[in-house]
Each structure stands twice: as C-alpha cells, then as structure tokens.
Amino acid sequence: MKNIMVQCLLCGSMAIGLWTLLLAYFHYNQENRQLKKTQELTRTRPLGENVYRQNHDSEETPKQNIINDKTYFSDPEFYKGFAQYGLNVVISRRLGIQREVPDSRDKICHQKHYPFNLPTASIIICFHNEEFNTLLRTVSSVINLTPSHFLEEIILVDDMSDTDDLKEKLDYHLELFRGKIKLIRNKKREGLIRSRMIGASRASGDILVFLDSHCEVNRVWLEPLLHAIAKDHKMVVCPMIDVIDDTTLDYTAAPLVRGAFDWDLMFRWDNVFSYEMDGPEGTSKPIRSPAMAGGIFAIDRHYFTELGQYDKDMDLWGGENVELSLRIWMCGGQLFILPCSRVGHIAKIQNFNNAALKALSWNLLRVAHVWLDEHKDNFFLRRPYLKYEPYGNISERVALRKRLGCKSFQWYLDNIFPELEPFIHTDEKEWNHFH
Ligand code: UDP
Ligand code: MN
Secondary structure, eight states, X not given: OHHHHHHHHHHHHHHHHHHHHHHHHHHHHHHHHHHHHHXXXXXXXXTHHHHHHXXXXXXXXXXXXXXXXXXXXXXXXXXXXXXXXXXXXXXXXXXXXXXXXXXXXXXXXXXXXXXXXXXXXXXXXXXXXOOHHHHHHHHHHHHHHSOTTTEEEEEEEEOSOOOGGGSHHHHHHHHTTTTSEEXXXXXXXXXXXXXXHHHHHXXXXXXXXXXXXXXXXXXXXXXXXXXXXXXXXXXXEEEEEEEEOTTTOOEEOOOSEXXXXXXXXXXXXXXOOGGGGOXXXXXGSOEEOSOOOSSOEEEEHHHHHHTTOOOTTOOSSSSHHHHHHHHHHHTTOEEEEEXXXXXXXXXXXXXXXXXXXXXXXXXXXXXXXXXXXXXXXXXXXXXXXXXXXOOOOOHHHHHHHHHTTOOOHHHHHHHTOTTSOOOOOOOHHHHTTTO
C-alpha cells in the first residue's frame, strides 16, 4: 500500500514537473517571439509613430540627452569632426539618429488650435557633406512631429556630398522611413540656391517648407506655418529658430527676435519692439520681419514660382535670403516669423574658402544691383572692394522685378525697415572681415 502511495506521489510530481517545464517552454517561446516582433517593428516602421504619440500625450518636458562629461575635449575625433562638419561629432554620434528635444513654445501657444484640414507640405532639405546623425535627426524629427496627413513628402537634395556614409548607408537608413522620402543626388555641386530650386521642382505638396540639414523641429511646428499660408497665399512664414549648440548639442529656446541686415547685406537678428507684442496674442503674435535668416521658411508652392523662385545664377551660399526677403516685401508679399512654430538649428561657423568668398561677393553684388536702386552706394561704402567686381548678367532678374511691378527700395525703407539708417561711418574692421 505504502509502495503504491509512493509511486502515485512520484508519478504526480513528475506530471507536475513536466507540466511546469512545458509551461515554462511556451512562456519563453512567446516572449522571444514578442521581442523579435518589437525589434522588427522598430526597424521597419516609420520611426516616428511612437514618439509622435508620446509627445502629444504627455505634457511633461522631455529630458534632453544632455551629456555632461566633457571627455570629448581629449578625443582627436572631436577636433577632426569639428573641422569637417562644424559641430561636435562625438556627441552627435552618441545621440544617434533621433532624440526628443524640450518643448520650447510659450504656454500661450499650447492653447492654439489648428484646423484638421490644412494644405499639405513638401519638406525640402538640401545637404552638402552633413554629419550623418545630424542629417538623420533632422529627418526623424520631421517624421516624428508632423501629423502624416499634412506631410506630402520629404525631399532630400544631396548637393554632391563626398563623404562615404552619405552614400549606401544613407539609402539604407532612409528605407526605414518608407515611402515619404525622395532623395535627389545632384550630378555636380550646385550650391544651396539651385539645390533648393531642384528640390522645389520635384515637390507636389501645396506648401514648400525649406529646412537646413542640421535642424530638429519642435512640437506642433508645422501647423502654424500651414495655417498662416492657408489664410493668405502671399504670406511667407519662418519658424522661430531655436539654438542647438554646436559643441554640446543642447537645445535652447530662442528669444523673440526679428530678421534684419546691415548695409553690407549680411543678415543679423534684431530686437522686436514691445508694442508689437501688445494685444491678446501677446508673445505668440506673428512678428513682422524685414528679412529671413536663411533657408528655414515656408511658402506656397505656386507663389514661390510666381515670385521668381531664386536667382539661379547665384552660387554656393549667401545673399539669397536677403534677396528673397526684399523680393517678398517689395513685390506684394509679406514675411513674418511665427513664435508658436519652433525649429532648432545648429548655427555652424562658416568656413570661407576662396571659392565660397567669391560666391558670396558675387551673390551680394547681384542683390545690390537688382534691388537697392540709388541706395546701393551705401552698400559700396561698406564694401568698397566690390565696386568694380563682376556679377554676371542680371537682366532676367531686373525684368522679373519689372514684370512683378515691385515697389522701390525707398518704399521698403519707409514702410518695412525704417531702422536701416543711412550709412554714415566706415568701420574698417567690419568691411575688411570678408575681404
Ligand atoms: N548646402 C548645400 N550646398 C552648398 C552649401 C550648403 O546643399 O553648396 C546646404 C547645407 O548643407 C545646409 C543648407 O544648405 O543644409 C544651408 O547651409 P548652411 O547651414 O551652411 O547655411 P546657414 O545656416 O548659414 O544659412
Ligand atoms: Mn544652417
């Protein structure tokens, strides 16, 4: 009897043991499959979906990936990278291809609501030898923080980069975003002005939004831009450009500023008059801006063409922002900065080699000769060494100005930028700066 009981107990515990083993096996298998599935999802799904949902659900300010240790100062890669890319590549590689940045908008912006039906946007990003992670963070931030029904496409224009990781490795990574991205590779170096025109010619969204290749957009960045243009198709709008530090890559909210320039035609930020912030909209009110900083702005696609796009005979970099700003104001459009739309940008220190310097002078001369009328003397007082330099044929741009029935530069000074004082003194140090 005892034997039978022992046998029964043995059988029972064996059965329980077997059962537990079986359960453990299934459980393990299930977990493994789940893990694999998640890995596949994160590799193949647009990177954005999760982050987008998170961002819109939580009111908390996300923590930045601030890397406090400064060991990069002793890393030769840091110096090599800075010389090559104009930013801290050691940190950029650590941050990788996507991160969250703090919501830099004023509280008042949180209360704004935008219609569900707005025009669609084509985002155009030109790049020349951009650091790989920095470029990918630009793209992933757009995907993550743009409602997909507003995003027609992202058009990347590779302006003849020669770094290895912007070739097959870039193609491979862009696959992860599936569908929404077009990559155009220029066959020769075109410069950012013609590259933007190439991008625009391939766009099909209602509105063109130009970004640099070292940006990270913020929450609800696109809606204010689309909404403003939907109300007035001759309205050109810029986001507030937040600062991404080139060394720490920390993201900081920019103060309220407007765009301006001096008689040397170089862009600078300017204070906003406090009376401009009067009224119920307060610090969220659009800021009327005499000029745009560079290549971060939104414009109706048809209006861009109607207005004459860019001067295609300008080279490489510079002057095109002032030229477009003058053209917008003098030819019937408007230019505003929208404080509720925020885009972070790494302000790199420009390395002017001879070719870049030559292109800048050439471009500025074209702006002065087409747009400044009798006031171009002020420009030559600031840059006397350019007085007899060549600037190519401007007849097409002069004809465009006539065709569009644009107003005089005096009108622009009187109505849009009266603070641009007539030039009276010569600061030798300044005008020699680019010589
Ligand atoms: N860029 C380009 N071709 C060039 C010079 C610049 O495609 O010949 C790109 C560059 O990679 C960047 C954008 O144009 O994405 C604007 O250039 P940058 O950031 O130097 O201008 P800034 O910020 O000073 O306006
Ligand atoms: Mn830039």
